[in-house]
Amino acid sequence: MAQRILIVDDDPMVLMYSRAILERNGFNVVTAEEGETAVRMAIECAPDLVLLDLVMPGPDGLSICKRLKAHYETANIPVIILSQEEHPDEMVAAFDAGADDYVTKGSGALLLVARVRANLRRTTRELAANPLTRIPGITFLELEAERRLKAGSDFALAVCDIDNFKPFNDHYGLERGDHVILALGQILRKALLEISPSRDTCLSHVGGDDFVFLAPIPEIPLICNAIIKEFDSQVPNYYNDQDRAAGFIETLNRRGFLERYPLMTISMGIATTLSDNARRFAHLMEIANEIKGFLKRATISNYMMDRRRESSWGM
Numbered sequence: 001m002a003q004r005i006l007i008v009d010d011d012p013m014v015l016m017y018s019r020a021i022l023e024r025n026g027f028n029v030v031t032a033e034e035g036e037t038a039v040r041m042a043i044e045c046a047p048d049l050v051l052l053d054l055v056m057p058g059p060d061g062l063s064i065c066k067r068l069k070a071h072y073e074t075a076n077i078p079v080i081i082l083s084q085e086e087h088p089d090e091m092v093a094a095f096d097a098g099a100d101d102y103v104t105k106g107s108g109a110l111l112l113v114a115r116v117r118a119n120l121r122r123t124t125r126e127l128a129a130n131p132l133t134r135i136p137g138i139t140f141l142e143l144e145a146e147r148r149l150k151a152g153s154d155f156a157l158a159v160c161d162i163d164n165f166k167p168f169n170d171h172y173g174l175e176r177g178d179h180v181i182l183a184l185g186q187i188l189r190k191a192l193l194e195i196s197p198s199r200d201t202c203l204s205h206v207g208g209d210d211f212v213f214l215a216p217i218p219e220i221p222l223i224c225n226a227i228i229k230e231f232d233s234q235v236p237n238y239y240n241d242q243d244r245a246a247g248f249i250e251t252l253n254r255r256g257f258l259e260r261y262p263l264m265t266i267s268m269g270i271a272t273t274l275s276d277n278a279r280r281f282a283h284l285m286e287i288a289n290e291i292k293g294f295l296k297r298a299t300i301s302n303y304m305m306d307r308r309r310e311s312s313w314g315m
Contacts, residue, residue: 035059069098141204
């Protein structure tokens with residue numbers, strides 16, 4: 001899949017020129033002509049890199065860069081500031097605003113493409129994002145959770161995975177299993193973006209069909225119900241007509257015997273900082289995984305919040 005570049009510039013000629021260069025080198029390009037549109041597009045289409053003009057009407061490149069770096073959904077997207085000329089003071093201001101690189105518009109096509117590729121390589125190494133979903137790994141989420149814990153913020157941590165995924169993978173093959181994992185990642189991301197007005201959320205793809213996310217405690221019921229509703233509506237589409245009609249698949253279990261497995265469901269165990277002594281990331285993960293393990297005995301998609309301390313939130 002081609003990497004996506006968002007170019008932000010109020011000059012249509014610069015947009016056309018930059019777009020042609022990058023598309024010729026195999027990139028997928030989207031464009032915006034002003035800052036507010038750029039921020040919205042960066043959140044919605046999750047580009048791999050942003051090329052951002054320094055001087056624009058309305059919010060300038062520095063203010064847009066700061067906003068992108070302050071938002072969870074866009075904080076790890078590399079930003080290259082584009083400037084007409086190289087000025088040391090502008091370069092310092094750009095890097096102070098969170099920019100990852102600074103390139104002058106007269107540098108030429110070869111250098112622009114080389115800087116884009118170098119920043120993409122570095123970001124991939126640093127984030128260790130899952131290559132399938134492009135969602136950051138657990139390290140980033142752990143750092144964010146520890147930051148919130150240190151600040152004394154209350155939040156919920158949810159771990160989720162797919163029930164009966166391994167039999168499905170064995171029966172239909174790894175490629176179709178990857179499609180299910182990719183779909184779940186998109187479902188999670190969409191629910192967190194659309195349901196949390198504050199956007200105070202964080203999503204991690206641990207690996208395989210395992211995901212973890214942080215969210216405000218009051219919004220957890222809406223988020224989880226939206227995830228379950230969308231996942232349950234999409235899952236039947238991944239089965240053939242016969243298995244879908246039967247409501248199960250038949251495949252060999254680990255002991256080599258033929259066994260029936262229901263259609264896939266999702267389980268989400270949720271720990272909150274309101275739980276007794278849950279002020280460490282490792283403890284929150286332990287609680288959430290314990291709850292998720294209990295839920296996996298069920299035959300329907302479900303979620304449960306830790307009730308070790310009295311709370312008004314839950315299933």
